Amino acid sequence: MTSKPKKILIVGGGTAGWMAAIHMQDAWGDKGIDICLIESPEIGIVGVGEGTTPLLREFYARLDIPESEWMPPCNATYKCGISFPDWSTVEGCETYFHPFFSDLDKAFIQHFWDNCNLRRSGYDVPAHPDDYFVTTALARQQRSPIPRHRPSTESMYGYHFDADLMGEFLRGKATQRGVTLIQDTITDVKFDHHGDITHVETKKNGKIKADFFIDCSGFKGLLIRQAMGEKPISTKDYMFNDxxxxxxxxxxxxxxxxxxxxxxxxxxxxxxxxxxxxxxxxxxxxxxxxxxxxxxxxxxxxxxxxxxxxxxxxxxxWNPGRLEHHWKNNCVAIGLSQGFLEPLEALMINIIQTSLERFTDLFERGEFTNKHQQEFNNGVNNFIDGILDYLQMHYKLNTRDDTDYWRNARDNPNMSSQLARVLEAWDNNESIDRVLFDNIDQQLYPRTSWYCMLAGMGRFPEPTKGPLRLPARNQKRAREASDEQAEQFYPHAEYLNKLYGS
Ligand SMILES: Cc1cc2nc3c(=O)[nH]c(=O)nc-3n(C[C@H](O)[C@H](O)[C@H](O)COP(=O)(O)OP(=O)(O)OC[C@H]3O[C@@H](n4cnc5c(N)ncnc54)[C@H](O)[C@@H]3O)c2cc1C
The missing domain is CATH 3.30.70 (Alpha-Beta Plaits)
Known part of the structure; x- marks a missing residue:
């Protein structure tokens, strides 16, 4: 396939399918490209996937759909980050919070890094992440990330929502904006001699042709796996959950x-x-x-x-893993068909959005050669592999001793060389940035996220020096200031009442 497609068929009407449909309709609906989605009334959607990262804000902003329009029909709430109780047994580190960072954190972030680095070199200084970030204080106080008085710096945030309702909302919007919906079940997939898909056979509508196909059919990967034979690469040796x-x-x-x-x-x-x-x-x-x-x-x-x-x-x-070729011939897999590691840190919708945006960028540039396919596949794989490292680190850092599951996860020798180098650099009190940002394309998570996890789970040597007065004072000031700043924001329930009422 070397030219821009005229008709795109999206297979699957779960979160991935409807996100793809509305995103593509918005980008290309007025360029004479026909966007069509087929979903099976007999095969349901996975029906889970209720947490997001802040990236979803950009998705809705680009579609010009305000929170007041999409959040109420999806029973959505705000998300300031994720807390991790009971992963560590280190005293004082029995729980920690992974916040979404924003400009509000600028005042104290350097103190957090400095205190962590002192603690890594053996000083007895306070380095638990929960004291340093405004978003953490918002979650502690059950507040929304919306300030009472605008203009004021907003905090970064994600959302929680009902996956079924979000699918319905997006379906309504996408069809309103011109996406053609077919409710039918695909029974077969047909190819030409180049290996491109020519059409799918369906139960009621017979043959449906298109010149490009988006496989959003969920875990089974109806097109990319079942019909085109792509085999996922397992990540079960790295993380055990399935x-x-x-x-x-x-x-x-x-x-x-x-x-x-x-x-x-x-x-x-x-x-x-x-x-x-x-x-x-x-x-x-x-x-x-x-x-x-x-x-x-x-x-x-x-x-x-x-x-x-x-x-x-x-x-x-599920079988944890990812595809090697997310784009093959005239088919791109988006969503669970691409693979799924596990739900920790709620990243699949982020992967869906990132893959979609990368694909539409190439499309805009009219780049449909093998080289561009390869570039897309490498980019998505690097992105997912970076995520795998970050997720696996949670298991490597656990200090639980109650079951073999946790002991084996901690002692697991299977990890990427990059992850091993991050751990080694941290333990040796060397810069982890040099390891993390070797390949800048790969890292979804900034240094502070890694610091939050490593410090939050208490990955420090026993203190042999200190305590030091200034770092302790900085920590106290950071805690007081972030708590005080959080008070400028609406309580979560109060703001939701306001939003839903409007
Ligand atoms: C336990 C768990 C927790 C998760 N938590 C999160 C989270 O917190 N955050 C997050 O971002 N992600 C999460 N995910 C991932 C999230 O659920 C998915 O990313 C998201 O729901 C997208 O799924 P999908 O659209 O790819 O597939 P599905 O929802 O499975 O949709 C598949 C679609 O394909 C259609 N289809 C299948 N076969 C055919 C056929 N023969 N003919 C026609 N149509 C067909 C079906 O009708 C359906 O519409 C989680 C996943 C799991 C398993």
Whole structure:
């Protein structure tokens, strides 16, 4: 395929399919390109995926859809970051918060880095990340990231939302803006002699032709995997989780809604708690090598208590990994069909958006040669591999000793050379930047995210020097100032009432 396509068929109407459809319609709808989406009424969507990074703000901003329009129909809430209780047993580091950073943090971020570096060299100084960031204080005080008085610097933030409702919202918007929707089930995929897809066969509509195909069919990868034979590369040796069980609970106090995701470690994995406007989404992510789905559900129900009596559980299983070729011939995979590592740090929608934007950039430049395909595939792979490193670091740093699962995750010798070098550099009190930003394209996470995790989980030697008065004073000032600054922001529940009311 060397020229721009005239008709694009998106296969799948989950979050990935509808994000792709509206994004492409917006970019090319007025350029004579026909955007069509097929979803199967017989095959549902995965129905989980409720947390995002701040990148989603840009997605909606580009589509000119304000929060007041999309958040209420999706029962969406604000997310200031993620807390990680119980991953570490180091005293004082039993929990830490990974915030979304913003300009508000500029005043104290240097103190945080400095204190961490002193602590790494053996000084007894306070270096826990929770004291230094305004977004952390917002989450601590259950506040929204929206300041009471504008103009004022906004904090960075992401969202939580109901995945089914978001799909419905995007479907409505995309079809309104001109995307053609076909509800039917694909039964076969046909190719020409170059290996390009010519059309799909469907149950009701027969043959549907297009000159470019976007595979958003979920884990099965109907086009890219099943029809084109792409085999995913497993990441199971790096991170063990391959299953989840999800059970929602009611919101008890509508006047106090968390503005964070909680990712709490359990015996064989971790649990997410995601506050929506009308319920809490909860899920236990675990490794099926260590416990069965029945055992996981039993452990999870016991933990959640009486709130989940009689509430049905949703079980999910995946083969963790990613494709090598996300774009092959005239087909690009977007979403779960590209592969899925695991839900930690809620990154799949970010990967969807990043892949989409990279693809549309190439499209805009009319670049459809093998070289550009290769460039796209390398870029997406580097991006996902950088994420894999960051996610695996959580497991490498854990200090739990209650199960083999946690001991094996910590002692796991399988990791990228880059991750091994980051750990080594940190432990030797050398710059981790040089390792991290060797390949700048690869890093989603800035230095501060790595520092938050390493310091937050207490990866420091026993102090042999200090304490030092100035670093302690800086930490105290940072904590007081960030708490005080947070008070300028709306309480989360109050702002949601305002937003939903409008
Ligand atoms: C446990 C878990 C937790 C997660 N948490 C997060 C999170 O917090 N944040 C995040 O960003 N991501 C998360 N994800 C990932 C997130 O769920 C997905 O990125 C997102 O839902 C996109 O899924 P999808 O659209 O690729 O696939 P699906 O939702 O599975 O959609 C597949 C679509 O393909 C269609 N289809 C399939 N076969 C056919 C056929 N033969 N003919 C026609 N149509 C067909 C189906 O009808 C459906 O519309 C999580 C995933 C899991 C498993």
């Amino acid at each position: 299953s989840a069980v999800a059970i929602p609970t009611p919101i008890k106090d509508k006047d106090r809604i968390m503005s964070e995701t909680k990712s709490k470690a359990m015996k064989y994995g971790w649990v997410w708690h995601i506050p929506l406007r009308n319920r809490i989404g909860n899920g236990y992510v675990y490794s099926s090598d260590y416990i069965s789905p029945e055992e996981a559900e039993a452990e999870f129900r016991e933990y959640l208590g009486a709130d989940v009596e009689g509430v049905e559980a949703l079980h999910l299983h």
